[in-house]
Amino acid sequence: MVSAAVADTFASLKAGLDARAAGRIVDSGGKPVSSGFAELDRALAGGFIRGSIATLEGGAGCSGRTAILAAALASATRCGLAAAIHDGTLYPPDLERAGVVLDRLLLVCANSPIASARCADILLRSRVFSLVTLPAVHVRGTVWSRLGALAKKSDALLLTLGQASTELGYFASTRVRCAIDRIFWTEGNGVLRELAGYEICTQVFKHRRSAPGAVARLRIA
């Protein structure tokens, strides 16, 4: 009897150590939100933490963060509703090509930081969107604190896009840095040549539930 109890204890300890070895420190309560990339999900110990703020950071222009955003929206719209607050630059045909169900995506065009934050507040409060994305606008820390609390309350993921301010970096549970490593072109010249895709190097440099530093290389084609 005693040996059985010792064996159980030993097995549970071993399972805990295995989890720690895989980079997971605390087991998440809810199912994480998939980023749409298996490699990035592994680096994030399952995906973005539900009920929190996450950032996709990278240089303005060509960092590949919109491609990751599209994959996350595709994943979210397959099983629920998602909303994207944007500055009018998102291109719906490419989103659809990435697998986003446009019928389940609400696009909110906001032109000022405070309008973006207010929209995020309204969308999170509704509790019907599992994923809300917005540009990493520069607003006060209290706004991010409030949005973080709302995301937690509504069990949704608030995903921001762009260079995070100090305040946002503080309140974000997950921060992922993106950069394009390589760009692929099809064979040929002139009109026969086309952009074939790119490879994005992502690095998790903040994660509330796992060790930071994990790197994932994502192939976009």
Place this chain on the structure above:
Amino acid sequence: MLLCIHVPAFRLAVARRGIASSDEVIILADKADRGRVLEAGGRAHALGARRGQTVLQACAAAGGARVLVHDASYAHTVWEDMLDELDALSPLVDDAAEGTAYLEMRGCDGTASDWIVRAHTLLTRFDLPVHAAAGPNKFTARAATYVRDGCICTAEEAAPLLAPLPLEVLDLEPPIVERLHLLGVATLGELARLPHGPFVRRFGARAAGWHECARGIDPTPFRPRPYTLQIEAVAFGEGSAAQEEQVYFALRVLAERICGDLSRAGKAAALLRTTFECENGDLRELDAGFAQATADPRVVLDILRAKLEGLIFGAPVTGLKLQALRLQECGTFTTLFSGTQPDPQMLAVAFERLQAVKDIQAQQAHVRPAHLLESRFTMSHPEMGHANVTLSSAPLARVVEGRHSTQLRMLPVREVAVRLRGNTPASVDARSVVNCAGPWRVDDGWFESDRVARDEYDVLLDGGLLWRVYKQGEKWYLRGAYD
């Protein structure tokens, strides 16, 4: 005893109300262009205009006739309002047709003359030529309105009253009237004197009804119109509300009252109309629709709050009225696993609140095939359906196939400086081009005046930027960036 209220040529009377004088030559048509005549006024009829003619024919017959266009919804509203007024006279009103109503007066106070006077008083404000008459049955009462306004006919007086009336009172088709005229029958009295059996055998089963009517017998049952349930709550004369919280408090009280009434009636409202009356006399109406008809005060209040966000009144609110409209039978679709499916009412609240925010647009995107990048999608406003919303929450009918694809961001179009080497860009905005693909010729709208002809390129610049640029005419423009 039945009271018949009849407005001769009701549609024309409504159309000419407050527009045309009674001596004007008037034609009522179904539409302005290439329409047909629905009714012709007395003078137009005398000049030769007839129902069913084209407007051109009628105008040719009655030269200089004024053509009015029939507004069916307006006429219906006027008629419904008249019926509502008549409710004050008798609780049983039979809506026979637009322009004709019967009131069951048994048990009502007063004499037939009093009822006719009261009917005229009630309908004065409509400014229509109303004829009222009393009779023992529907046909006799209506025929009495043809004899004269205010005519009262008892069962015994029916036959002599009807005898001199023309056959047109029976609303017969013109060919039948013509056949009867050929037989020497021109009045109801003459029709009543015909032998019943041979007349019915010659003119068919319907003729039995005409014969009975001509003798003052009308077995048509009286069908009282159903009452329109009106649920509303009002707060007037209880001071003024200058603060937002005061208005919300009053709305909350009214919403609870309305929802209580709805629940008791077993109904749910799909639309709520709020009327605000301000101290300066301003009246503002606000319609709030629901994703699903509801009788839940919390949902009602949430929607109202969302609708009121960003609304500014010029003066304190002194009166509030809440009306529940588009009533439906109670009961809403609910899901067993509500945790995985969004609540449409919450979505409705979110839409309303987003609408209230300035400088934002909540939209849905739709993709379509087109040549130009900008034309490959359209944006539409997400609208509230009757029982659902356009953002679909139903399980996907098919597995969505998607692949990780490059994403173009549509940047505001701006001119860029491009230096060419051969025919391909060598530098864009002073950044040298590392790699380039294109040109892809886009020639759209060549058959129209707004032709767009451009050559598009994907260029990788030395800073790592991946841009979509195009050449239109002699100038180069930046269209977007891959990200």
